Amino acid sequence: CVTMARHVGEQIWKRYQIPVYLYESAATSPERQNLENIRRGQFEGIRAEIASNPSRKPDFGEARVHPTAGATVVGARKFLIAYNIFLNTPDVDIAKKVAKAVRFSSGGLRFVKGAGFLVRGLAQVSMNLTDFEQTPIQRVFELVKKEAARYGVAPLSSEIVGLIPTKALESAAEWFLQIENFDSSLILENRLSAVMRGKTAIGGLRAGVEPFVEQLAAPTATPGGGSAAAASAAMAAGLATMVASMSRGKKAYIQYERELSEAMARLSELREALKAAIDADAESYSAVMKASKQAKDSAGKDGTIEDALKQATNVPLGVAERAREVAGIIETIKPITNPHMKSDLTTALALARAAMEGALANVEINLESLKDQAFAADTRKRALALKPLA
Structure with a gap:
């Protein structure tokens, strides 16, 4: 993914003359791993500093913004889960305090970004989980619950914005249900999917090639x-x-x-x-x-x-x-x-x-x-x- 991101970034500049910044795992320097650092000042900030500030020099392209497209970013990162938790209070200040305690930039959980908002009359802790395998969604929920309790409130519901990997939900189910010796192959749909791909645990790689070999052997x-x-x-x-x-x-x-x-x-x-x-x-x-x-x-x-x-x-x-x-x-x-x-x-x-x-x-x-x-x-x-x- 890193190589692909760099190749795409290079092609964007070559084909369209749009300067490109690389971020996350594709970043060329530690400062650019965090997208917020690149986006600092938004478009106006880039436009004002791209030619004069060496730290704002793009990874691909000349130090000037495109006249109509500006500049862009290309990165390689793990799957991001947009996860929001609603609290049973309209007090948005509580959501902001909880978000501050949970997010990594304020000393909270690694791979968690968060902020507090008022949504549909309820305080919402809005979060991006940038590596759910290192910081699983259930751990985030538990910490939000714990921090909210300090202010006498509790989670009312939560929501996923966009998509979420099956593995993240399996991990949460294993955690909350305390399932012993859990394995994802115990899930019916996973087993059926594996069979359809010809990769069952019993058959291994042989299961994928055997049908074709047997067809070759047929009279x-x-x-x-x-x-x-x-x-x-x-x-x-x-x-x-x-x-x-x-x-x-x-x-x-x-x-x-x-x-x-x-x-x-x-x-x-x-x-x-x-x-x-x-x-x-x-x-x-x-x-x-x-x-x-x-x-x-x-x-x-x-x-x-x-x-x-x-x-x-x-x-x-x-x-x-x-x-x-x-x-x-x-x-x-x-x-x-x-x-x-x-x-x-x-x-x-x-x-x-x-x-x-x-x-x-x-x-x-x-x-x-x-x-x-x-x-x-x-x-x-x-x-x-x-x-x-x-």
Whole structure:
């Protein structure tokens, strides 16, 4: 997220000439971790000081505001929970005192920001919880309750503004209900979701890959080698992405951050295309078989099958080309990533090369059945260009 935030910030300046400040975990200095420090003085403050005060210099862009868009911030942070507690009193001063006792800036709980307001005739302690895993929502509620009791009032109700992670509510339920040996997998919806993702505790990673492997083993024409080649290339891209992501942002590889970010972005695109090709290959071959069965006259049969064969050829050719690109990226990032992950890149490269070889074999066998020699010659030329890397 930090690398992504910095990349986005850089692109905002390059594309739109809007100066960018980085905050929270993406911040380039401790002073800018807190968004309030950057926003000090609001827009007028930035406009007045951006060119003259070195501490207001943007992280990306020139020291001047955009004439219509001003300046902006990009950050990387944990999920923020907007949490408000209503007190059974209209006395807003009490809410302000409670908020002061609870918020971190006044000596209260870490990762809590708070203020007191009058909302719908009730005093409200309005809070932002910036790291609910370090300071859980139930601890915040209990402290607000304790501080409010000092003034003879109590929480009346609370509200979530926006979204809240399931984990935060699970933690609160475990706390207040005092559940022994609680585990999130005990929740029905969580277990069902895990099953749907193919990641049950019993099945592990095997549960995710087993259906596809069993389909390959079934006595049916599809899915076959073309789909397996696409899956192999997708796994190669996935492994390469993992290695790049675990080096990007690390101090030892900070000088290669741009290269690794670009590699990851392209690998993500390739991975998605290759995953789509798993089904596309099976569907294209099924179309060939369907054309053979449905065609009645010779002319119609030739034309229909030719079109289907061309599509069935283009899919694995695309897989081979993408697999080659994946292999090239792997070779590029090998010297700028953690050497302890060499085996992962070796595996990824082997998968990419196997994908190329398998996909090209599917291309060739389809070309043997084609009558369009011009198409076949052009396709073989494209395939031949891939073979030196295979």
